[in-house]
Amino acid sequence: MRTGGAQAFDxxxxxxxxxxxxxxxPLVGLMRARVHAxxxxxxxxxxxxxxxxxxxxxxxxxxxxxxxxLVAADPAPAMLARAQAKLQHAGRSEAARFVQGGAAxxxxxWPGLGARVDGAFSNFAPLNCExxxxxxxxxxxxxLPPGGRFVGVVLPRLCPxxxxxxxxxxxxxxxxxxxxxxxxADVDGVRFPMRYYGARDFDAALGxxxxxxxxxxxxxxxxxxxxxxxxxxAPRLMAALAGLEDRLAGLPGLSRLGDHIVLxxxxx
Ligand SMILES: C[S@@+](CC[C@H](N)C(=O)[O-])C[C@H]1O[C@@H](n2cnc3c(N)ncnc32)[C@H](O)[C@@H]1O
Numbered sequence: 732m733r734t735g736g737a738q739a740f741d742x743x744x745x746x747x748x749x750x751x752x753x754x755x756x757p758l759v760g761l762m763r764a765r766v767h768a769x770x771x772x773x774x775x776x777x778x779x780x781x782x783x784x785x786x787x788x789x790x791x792x793x794x795x796x797x798x799x800x801l802v803a804a805d806p807a808p809a810m811l812a813r814a815q816a817k818l819q820h821a822g823r824s825e826a827a828r829f830v831q832g833g834a835a836x837x838x839x840x841w842p843g844l845g846a847r848v849d850g851a852f853s854n855f856a857p858l859n860c861e862x863x864x865x866x867x868x869x870x871x872x873x874x875l876p877p878g879g880r881f882v883g884v885v886l887p888r889l890c891p892x893x894x895x896x897x898x899x900x901x902x903x904x905x906x907x908x909x910x911x912x913x914x915x916a917d918v919d920g921v922r923f924p925m926r927y928y929g930a931r932d933f934d935a936a937l938g939x940x941x942x943x944x945x946x947x948x949x950x951x952x953x954x955x956x957x958x959x960x961x962x963x964x965a966p967r968l969m970a971a972l973a974g975l976e977d978r979l980a981g982l983p984g985l986s987r988l989g990d991h992i993v994l995x996x997x998x999x
Contacts, residue, residue: 784857950990
């Protein structure tokens with residue numbers, strides 16, 4: 732079945748937290764903790780942040796708990812409903828305003844929203860659902876003040892461990908999926924077009940108005956997220972890989988490879 736990303740994620744919303752909880756998939760916990768460390772370094776507590784593709788609000792809640800206020804956006808209504816309920820349940824409804832829309836829709840709506848933010852972020856690949864990064868630039872140009880930062884966690888084309896692990900499993904098509912000319916995401920059996928984006932794609936799309944100030948791999952020594960459930964019974968191996976990841980993730984030459992990469996930009 733082919734459809735847009737929002738519909739696919741809408742159908743997944745009721746099961747998303749169970750599938751991607753740290754208990755079900757320990758890689759999610761390890762990777763999310765590393766993203767939170769980056770966010771904490773770039774966003775001072777108390778600032779207001781735009782979150783693109785908030786999903787069920789895991790990061791929305793974590794950042795609200797750190798004292799941030801958020802404008803949290805997602806194109807999938809069922810994801811937004813879960814995020815809203817999560818904040819309400821935690822007694823933090825006041826911390827977030829939820830807006831329905833993907834990055835492109837938000838770029839068009841932004842002036843009418845009357846929102847002011849200090850920074851922006853997008854975790855675990857929402858922006859790979861955008862077939863062009865031009866709307867992301869348009870949105871960030873409108874939303875961010877000079878000096879404001881954007882942290883994007885996206886799927887790049889080059890993930891050496893994914894290629895090696897799928898080849899070892901005898902799945903060459905899957906091993907090479909990121910190199911296809913017209914790549915497709917498969918969310919729970921629902922397929923839709925997507926794009927893999929590297930640091931150079933973002934540099935070119937964001938242009939001279941933004942300066943990349945940090946690049947880190949996320950999933951270089953740690954295997955891609957889809958391998959998490961099968962590694963749940965090997966906590967010592969995971970801890971060793973996480974330690975190796977922390978030593979390698981910021982090294983020039985390695986920082987642009989991995990399951991995900993973390994890109995940090997500053998608005999000039
Ligand atoms: C893999 S989930 C990540 C959710 C959340 N950021 C997290 O860390 O759990 C991807 C999310 O991106 C949303 N999404 C899909 N297309 C999008 C777009 N064009 N712009 C922004 N978000 C999008 C989906 O609805 C989904 O909630």
